[in-house]
Amino acid sequence: MGRLVVVSNRLADPRKAAAGGLAVALGETLKRTGGLWFGWSGKIVEDGTPGEGELHVHQAGSVTLAELDLSKEDHDSYYRGYANGVLWPVFHYRLDLANFESGHLGGYRRVNQLFARKLYPLLKPDDIIWIHDYHLIPLAAELRAMGCENRIGFFLHIPLPPPPILAAIPSHEWLIRAMFAYDLVGFQSHLDVQHFAHYVKAEATAESVGANQFRAFNSTVQAEAFPIGIDVADFQRLGRAREARETYETTVKEYSRRRLLIGVDRLDYSKGLPQRIRAFRELLLAYPENRHSATLLQVASPSREDVDAYNDIQHELESLCGSINGDFGDFDWMPIRYIHRTVARKRLPGLYRACAVALVTPLRDGMNLVAKEFVAAQDEEDPGVLVLSRFAGAAEQMPQALMVNPYDTHGTAQVIQQALQMSLGERRERHAALLEGIRKYDVHWWCREFLRTLGEAKQPPSATEQNAA
Ligand SMILES: O=P(O)(O)OC[C@H]1O[C@H](O[C@H]2O[C@H](CO)[C@@H](O)[C@H](O)[C@H]2O)[C@H](O)[C@@H](O)[C@@H]1O
Numbered sequence: 001m002g003r004l005v006v007v008s009n010r011l012a013d014p015r016k017a018a019a020g021g022l023a024v025a026l027g028e029t030l031k032r033t034g035g036l037w038f039g040w041s042g043k044i045v046e047d048g049t050p051g052e053g054e055l056h057v058h059q060a061g062s063v064t065l066a067e068l069d070l071s072k073e074d075h076d077s078y079y080r081g082y083a084n085g086v087l088w089p090v091f092h093y094r095l096d097l098a099n100f101e102s103g104h105l106g107g108y109r110r111v112n113q114l115f116a117r118k119l120y121p122l123l124k125p126d127d128i129i130w131i132h133d134y135h136l137i138p139l140a141a142e143l144r145a146m147g148c149e150n151r152i153g154f155f156l157h158i159p160l161p162p163p164p165i166l167a168a169i170p171s172h173e174w175l176i177r178a179m180f181a182y183d184l185v186g187f188q189s190h191l192d193v194q195h196f197a198h199y200v201k202a203e204a205t206a207e208s209v210g211a212n213q214f215r216a217f218n219s220t221v222q223a224e225a226f227p228i229g230i231d232v233a234d235f236q237r238l239g240r241a242r243e244a245r246e247t248y249e250t251t252v253k254e255y256s257r258r259r260l261l262i263g264v265d266r267l268d269y270s271k272g273l274p275q276r277i278r279a280f281r282e283l284l285l286a287y288p289e290n291r292h293s294a295t296l297l298q299v300a301s302p303s304r305e306d307v308d309a310y311n312d313i314q315h316e317l318e319s320l321c322g323s324i325n326g327d328f329g330d331f332d333w334m335p336i337r338y339i340h341r342t343v344a345r346k347r348l349p350g351l352y353r354a355c356a357v358a359l360v361t362p363l364r365d366g367m368n369l370v371a372k373e374f375v376a377a378q379d380e381e382d383p384g385v386l387v388l389s390r391f392a393g394a395a396e397q398m399p400q401a402l403m404v405n406p407y408d409t410h411g412t413a414q415v416i417q418q419a420l421q422m423s424l425g426e427r428r429e430r431h432a433a434l435l436e437g438i439r440k441y442d443v444h445w446w447c448r449e450f451l452r453t454l455g456e457a458k459q460p461p462s463a464t465e466q467n468a469a
């Protein structure tokens with residue numbers, strides 16, 4: 001197999017810990033295979049020229065990092081405006097939060113063209129290119145237009161909504177047409193693949209030309225589900241290290257008289273945080289035996305703070321937590337510990353292990369790696385219980401979790417109560433099945449399966465085929 005070239009908006013030095021599922025998963029993949037990781041450097045040049053950016057190439061162990069600076073204007077329209085102001089809300093089924101009027105599509109296209117221009121000269125003929133996520137959907141089409149004939153795969157880390165929602169995006173035909181420049185398009189769940197199939201048949205009059213293969217715009221693309229996993233062994237190793245053990249011990253000591261529940265999320269409206277907090281309040285109302293005992297530790301890691309909807313959710317959450325602590329809290333017990341910052345990854349296994357229940361209750365989520373990390377961190381002899389939203393991609397793979405509909409406040413409170421009361425035997429049984437699943441379908445399986453399928457996918461379209469399209 002040729003060299004692996006990974007392209008994503010967010011990249012991180014794979015030798016260091018990163019927050020955010022994509023950076024964590026790709027760092028772990030590339031550390032193993034070596035190769036080139038190309039993406040945004042994280043630097044915004046205040047007075048930079050739109051469509052231009054300096055590229056910094058350096059070695060990080062076995063991985064070459066190629067990091068591109070972006071001008072403020074480009075970053076504003078590509079990342080904040082279009083990727084996170086239009087695509088993120090719509091792909092998470094939130095048309096109400098999408099800002100279609102913003103006119104940021106031009107910046108999105110410009111940055112994708114810039115990525116293609118800077119990446120193309122670094123490519124070798126037998127490189128396998130793997131492009132990630134909604135920021136970079138048109139990148140393969142831009143590379144093909146420059147003559148790139150390498151195999152190119154794309155993986156969408158977020159959900160793909162049903163066709164009527166997708167079709168609300170003014171440029172939806174252009175976006176989906178761009179997906180036909182890939183040889184393989186990967187999704188987190190079978191539901192997402194179904195949505196893709198329905199969309200391309202209805203809106204692009206694509207023909208099915210094989211199992212999960214679609215032909216339109218003079219090109220053929222294969223679409224499959226590759227649910228992303230975690231590196232279970234590595235996460236468990238992290239759990240045995242000093243920082244995690246210290247975190248576990250101090251948490252258990254500090255809360256020795258409490259039953260701990262935990263939530264760890266980026267502060268994002270897709271994560272269902274206000275709904276979760278309301279369900280916790282309902283638990284205290286409907287099952288008063290939990291007062292003075294149940295404590296929810298909610299980590300809300302700051303995210304995309306320059307996008308309006310993210311400020312709104314922060315204020316809503318702060319006011320909800322404050323009112324519950326005010327209404328129910330006492331001198332010796334506060335129901336919610338709200339932590340508005342990123343907790344270092346090395347401390348998370350200890351925190352997860354100290355908790356009886358994890359609340360992973362997004363309104364919509366591509367996968368949710370926290371659900372898998374919580375399971376990996378548990379003591380197999382006395383494991384905690386995972387409460388999981390049916391709307392997380394992880395739900396397809398983790399049926400032994402206690403499933404909830406996060407919109408149903410009372411129903412969620414009932415399930416949390418069930419989790420708090422579950423017998424040791426049932427906890428062990430559910431946990432063992434969950435652990436087996438996340439071990440089998442770990443991040444290495446995800447990477448292997450995607451790259452194997454990409455290697456076997458149809459040959460890339462020739463320049464003539466592309467020009468004819
Ligand atoms: O890069 P940011 O804007 O700071 O956001 C962090 C990442 O959030 C999203 O993560 C998704 O990927 C996870 C791994 O596949 C998945 O478990 C989760 O459900 C998704 O939300 C986003 O898709 C990434 O591009 C961001 O880097």
Ligand SMILES: O=c1ccn([C@@H]2O[C@H](COP(=O)(O)OP(=O)(O)O)[C@@H](O)[C@H]2O)c(=O)[nH]1
Pocket residue numbers: 018019020021022024264265266299300301341342343344345348367368369370371373
């Ligand atoms: O304070 C925090 C919050 C999150 N994370 C990590 O960020 C990732 C979040 O990934 P997930 O798939 O759950 O959601 P995303 O943020 O990518 O939407 C997980 O690996 C978490 O352990 C972290 O290290 N510290």
